[in-house]
Amino acid sequence: GDSVTQMEGPVTLSEEAFLTINCTYTATGYPSLFWYVQYPGEGLQLLLKATKADDKGSNKGFEATYRKETTSFHLEKGSVQVSDSAVYFCALTQGAQKLVFGQGTRLTINP
C-alpha cells in the first residue's frame, strides 16, 4: 500500500538556521502531498500542499516541491524561528481522501 517516510527526529536547530525535513513516498498512482504541523497541545494544521508533479507549495516561509522522479516532498525554510518548534507530518492522499501520514518529525528551535 501507499506509505510515507520522513527523516527521523528529533531535529534541533538554532534560530535563523536553514531547515530541511526529508519526506519520500511510495504510491501506486499520482497522490496529492501535504505537510501538516502540530504545535504542542493542539491538533494538526495544514501547512502546505501540492497536487501534481513539479508543483511547489509554500506558506509562512516554508516550501516543498513535488518531485515525481525522486518521489520526494522535502520541507524547507530559509530561516527558522523559535515559534516554528512543533511536530511536522508529511502525508499523501489519493482518490478517496484517506490521508497516509509519515511518522512525524519533532523540531526544536533554540534562541
Add this chain to the structure above:
Amino acid sequence: SAVISQKPSRDICQRGTSLTIQCQVDSQVTMMFWYRQQPGQSLTLIATANQGSEATYESGFVIDKFPISRPNLTFSTLTVSNMSPEDSSIYLCSVARTENQPQHFGDGTRLSIL
C-alpha cells in the same frame, strides 16, 4: 477554512466505560474522518464518517469498538467503547468540503484510561 469544534478536549475515564466524542463544523462538508494518534506516534485513520449511512472502517478498527454517527453534513460522533488503557490516545476529527479539498483537523480529544 472551516471552524471545527471537538468536545470534550480531554477526559480521564475508567476502564470498561465508553466515551462519545463530538465533532461540529460551522459549515456543511462532504467528508468527515476520525483519526487516532497514540502517544508519540503518527496518525492512523479509524474510519470515514458517511452522512446518512454506515461509516467505512479501516483495517484493524471495528464498529462495535468505535461506533460512529453522522446525522447531517456538519456533525459527527465517535464512541470509544469498553475502554482499556491501550485506548489512551488523541482522537482527531477532520473534514474536507469536497473529495478534492484538503483535510482540516479539529484540536483533538486527549483521552486517558485508568
